[in-house]
Amino acid sequence: MRTQVAIIGAGPAGLLLGQLLHKAGIDNVILEQRSRDYVLGRIRAGVLEQGTVDMLDEAGVSRRLHEEGLVHDGAELCFGGRRHRINFKELIGKTVTVYGQTEVTRDLMNARDESGARIIYEAESVSLHDFDSTSPKVRYRKNGEWGELDCEFIAGCDGFHGVSRQSVPQNAVRTFERVYPFGWLGILSDTPPVSHELIYANHERGFALCSMRSATRSRYYLQCALTEKAEEWSDARFWEELKRRLDEEAVANLVTGTSIEKSVAPLRSFVAEPLRFGCLFLAGDAAHIVPPTGAKGLNLAASDVHYLSRALMEYYAEKTSAGIDAYSEKCLRRIWKAERFSWWMTSLMHRFPNTDAFGHKIQEAELDYLVNSRAAQIAMAENYVGLPFGD
Numbered sequence: 001m002r003t004q005v006a007i008i009g010a011g012p013a014g015l016l017l018g019q020l021l022h023k024a025g026i027d028n029v030i031l032e033q034r035s036r037d038y039v040l041g042r043i044r045a046g047v048l049e050q051g052t053v054d055m056l057d058e059a060g061v062s063r064r065l066h067e068e069g070l071v072h073d074g075a076e077l078c079f080g081g082r083r084h085r086i087n088f089k090e091l092i093g094k095t096v097t098v099y100g101q102t103e104v105t106r107d108l109m110n111a112r113d114e115s116g117a118r119i120i121y122e123a124e125s126v127s128l129h130d131f132d133s134t135s136p137k138v139r140y141r142k143n144g145e146w147g148e149l150d151c152e153f154i155a156g157c158d159g160f161h162g163v164s165r166q167s168v169p170q171n172a173v174r175t176f177e178r179v180y181p182f183g184w185l186g187i188l189s190d191t192p193p194v195s196h197e198l199i200y201a202n203h204e205r206g207f208a209l210c211s212m213r214s215a216t217r218s219r220y221y222l223q224c225a226l227t228e229k230a231e232e233w234s235d236a237r238f239w240e241e242l243k244r245r246l247d248e249e250a251v252a253n254l255v256t257g258t259s260i261e262k263s264v265a266p267l268r269s270f271v272a273e274p275l276r277f278g279c280l281f282l283a284g285d286a287a288h289i290v291p292p293t294g295a296k297g298l299n300l301a302a303s304d305v306h307y308l309s310r311a312l313m314e315y316y317a318e319k320t321s322a323g324i325d326a327y328s329e330k331c332l333r334r335i336w337k338a339e340r341f342s343w344w345m346t347s348l349m350h351r352f353p354n355t356d357a358f359g360h361k362i363q364e365a366e367l368d369y370l371v372n373s374r375a376a377q378i379a380m381a382e383n384y385v386g387l388p389f390g391d
Contacts, residue, residue: 015030
């Protein structure tokens with residue numbers, strides 16, 4: 001096969017890039033190692049910045065998002081047994097939308113099917129070749145037979161463990177990483193959310209987050225040790241621990257139920273530099289990871305796709321490589337700002353195992369300053385809601 005752009009990975013980043021390029025008349029093929037059902041089975045976050053919503057509008061896949069998504073004007077911080085609301089809309093006139101990443105992926109997959117654009121699931125043994133030349137190619141195996149895809153560009157959207165970044169020579173890429181000494185134990189349940197907006201709780205027993213996917217489906221998290229195993233936590237044990245970390249009003253409003261998914265996720269910050277290697281571009285989790293505390297993962301992926309799609313459209317329409325040449329620098333400027341905010345939110349809300357009494361007092365003072373300073377709240381709102389996508 002031959003195409004203009006080979007996209008590795010059918011997560012939100014790869015599917016969104018493919019949809020935007022298809023609408024612009026740029027031929028592309030998506031290769032995905034897993035099955036369609038496996039990709040849709042991944043449970044991920046769902047707080048969308050306005051820039052991400054705008055991208056989904058542009059891609060023509062936002063009908064369900066606007067019908068079912070929950071617009072949030074703010075978020076709540078809980079500490080010392082009390083909740084404090086940060087009102088994004090009042091502070092900066094902007095909001096976020098809660099719409100599950102699984103649903104974003106589903107909408108993009110359906111649009112891909114309707115367009116007839118090519119996507120190959122269960123593509124095994126994918127390997128990237130000659131991306132430092134003008135004739136890159138991708139080899140893969142499907143149903144026991146080998147295939148080769150000749151292309152002009154490769155977009156690596158295949159996640160942290162994917163083949164794209166691993167194909168880059170080690171001396172050509174520099175990585176920065178921080179692994180946090182705890183994880184998140186999360187459950188999904190078909191119960192109404194405990195609050196209309198997200199609750200971030202700082203408690204002496206550890207962090208907790210009350211989130212949601214819809215008006216009838218909730219997502220809750222507890223800070224836990226990295227050694228914890230999800231199967232060791234019964235639903236009853238989870239709910240009891242969550243109640244210990246919330247304020248009295250939240251406990252009274254909490255509706256418990258049987259979990260439909262339960263897992264433990266480690267937290268890390270990670271950035272690879274640069275993001276371009278000849279004709280290969282990294283985007284999404286292949287390029288960066290943020291702890292989920294700041295709700296930046298999917299939004300950063302959408303930001304990468306914004307810059308990459310614009311650069312490729314410009315290249316094919318105007319025969320200029322200016323956007324391609326600037327891709328890495330533009331993305332990294334935004335990535336590091338999001339990394340800083342996600343690190344700050346994680347440091348502010350979690351209990352670190354080696355923090356002494358002085359450190360806890362400093363954390364409490366920081367929280368008190370945040371909820372009593374309009375300037376601090378504006379800064380948090382601007383970072384949480386996100387800057388507009390663009391130059």
